[in-house]
Amino acid sequence: MDRRTFVRLAAVSAGGAVAGCIGGEDSNTVFDEPYIEDANPEALAYPAHGEKLPDVSLPAPLQDKNMSTAAFVGERETLLTFIYTRCPGPCPGMTAALAHVHVDAAKEGYSDEVALMPTTFDPEYDDTERLRKFSKQNGADPTAENWVILRPESSERADEVINGEFGxxxxAYEKADGKGHGGHNSSQGEPLNPDEGDTDFTHVNLVLLANRDGYIERAYQEVPRPDKLLSDLKTVRNGY
Structure with missing residues (x-):
């Protein structure tokens, strides 16, 4: 675990997420850079506004092939988050938020304009069937072409990519008395088997919205409201 990741993100989270405005003609993004009090954007551990989405190839078990996190750059917007299926807290909420966009895209006919990419950092437990069930449980169609869950080959690879590349x-830590790190709010998605296993995870929350050119438009450090996520995505789509 890179200590700097927690230090940097703790400082950023204190500033909160702030909406921006439409960018200028010379910008790589639709939104202007959000103002974050007392934070240096260049010191952020994760890809910040205006930076390129990291290009890393990982197995996509629901598609039965390897896919890049930047697979859809040049074609569509990408929403990407980092989860584990047993999480009793924010992971189901972040997945459900992406699933809300997924369902809206299918209903409104723009599924081929957006990609949803939850990525697990618990590949030892999160096998293909569990990821499929978790997706469906939180409102997504796991058979859809634009719902792409990524699963690193090992825990070491998960650390290398999710911590190292995405910040x-x-x-992982051992559960006390078989209990995880907190209660679950069923209004924010549903965890899969939260009491199974001997380990749990403490983790940073992050949802990334990248435009079709592969530049980060938004980095949400909390579970985003589905309506806010849809609104921001619509703004970015309309910017093209």
Whole structure:
């Protein structure tokens, strides 16, 4: 676990997420850079506004092939988050938020304009069937072409990519008395088997919205409201 990841993100989270405005003609993004009090954007551990989405190839078990986190750059917007299926807290909420966009895209006919990419940092437990069930449980169609869950080959690879490339800190710890790190709010998605296993994770929360050119428009450090996520995505789509 890279200690700097938690230090940097803790400082950023204190500033909160702030909406921006439409960018200028010379910008790579639709939104202007959000103002974050007392934070240096260049020091952020995760990809910040205006930076390129990291290009890393990982197995996509629901598609039965390897896919890049930047697979859809040049074609569509990408929403990406980092989860584990037993999480009793924010992971189901972040997945459900992406699923809300997924369902809206299918209903409104723009499924081929957006990609949803939850990525697990618990590949030892999160096998293909569990990821499929978790997706369906939180409102997504796991058979859809634009619902792409990524599963690193090993825990070491998960750390290398999610912590190292994306700056999303996570760390496993042994459960006390078989209990995880907190209660669950069923209004924010549903965890899969939260009481199974001997380990749990403490982790940074992050949802990334990248435009079709592969530049980060928004980095949400909390579970985003589905209506806010849809609104921001619509703004970015309309910017093209």
């Amino acid at each position: 999303v800190g996570f760390e």
